Amino acid sequence: MKLLELDTTTSRFRVAHCGVGLAGCLCVSYAVWTPLWINGRGLWSEWAETENDPMTHKDGIAVNAVEAERVFGVLAFLMALSTAALCLVFACCWTSETALSYSNTRALLMVGQALYPTTLLLLTTACTGFFFLLSWSLFTYEHRVEIGQDFTCLGSSYWLGALGWSLLLVVEFIVFIAEQAIVPDILPDLEKAVETWRNASQQKFIQRPFSDSYRSDNKKALAPKRVMSAP
Template sequence: MKLPEFKDTISRFRFTQCCVGLGGCLCVSYAVWTPFWLKDGGLWTEWNKTKGDPVIDGVIFNALEAERVFGVLSFLLALSTGALSLVFALWWTSETVRSYSNTRSLLMARQALYPTTLLLLTMLSTGFFFLLSWSIFTYHHYEEIYEDFSILGSSYWLGALGWILLLVVESIVFVAEQAIVPDILEDLEKAVESWRVTCQPSRSFSEGCPHPAVSKSKLFPKRYMSVP
């Protein structure tokens, strides 16, 4: 484990997204498993409903099952997203991926993936599934909530904060990163081309061309790749 890296723009954006992800995942996890949504009830509370139309009762039952299923899915995704956020915040640095083979793979694929891209995908998935659960619960208890907002508990409001962090705040941070930090592929291609020019065809690789491990610092611009 290392101290968080803040030496360049991409590192600061990555750490910011990790903090947003951890905060959102903690809020989602707390909301899913605590009973402080509405009065003393939550996702796992058996709400008392008067018997009426079987069709209506069936709809209510299906809604309860749906919000629980989406809640469990969002919790499982929150675990993986939180783990990724910790890894990228405490163990990932700009020196993590600096291999020559990875450089060639990125150039052949004509695209680069970054830690922030992976975080965005997992955070959006977590926030989306929890938003479904939160919305179904809100719709199911709309009349009670509309009559008195004070009956809503900490789980409900922290859950709302969780999906706002994961869906809204994370998207804003990611878009800002894409606008501020340039793509690395253009600079990477130029660096590799200049490296190839230094290689003389008439000379062997070991004699005329620097070994990739030696010259790798020339191949990588300020922004590094995120996946090996």
């Protein structure tokens, strides 16, 4: 295991993805469980219900925006935990040689696609940021009157939450686009590796002494055969 491999362009982009994703997950986790959103209150604070509270009515069924933002907040927190673990694995355990392993190379060439850890990171960070963005947007919409009256009432949890979904949705996507434009495809390297292994195995078979194959054939021919006795 090589901690934070930065020898190649691919590894530097991978570490950048992991760093941005980990920072976004920390911001989201902090924002979900801290009360410093508006005037010392947050997602889990008890808000006084009045007739002016924003509710969505359809067919006589009232949907409480507070419950929805809490549900999306919990989903975002769970996704943040798994995404942060994935970022640590790819940053600390994944190296440039991992994708060139023999079993992985054969599997990739069979399907004609390369395994990019940053693609998986982009998917997980996008889901995490999307769930939290829903929670953050619902909270902002619900308290838009208070925010409009006093912009300074917003606390650190609110702003760190905004930073979190920005990192997970915007910055990660920008880094991914830059990686696709700069880093070359690894499939040619995988094909060369497979061809090298094939040539090495063929060369080893050709250089095998004739006497060894002759002895092995004689041993097979002189091996005692089981004779079945007649009843």
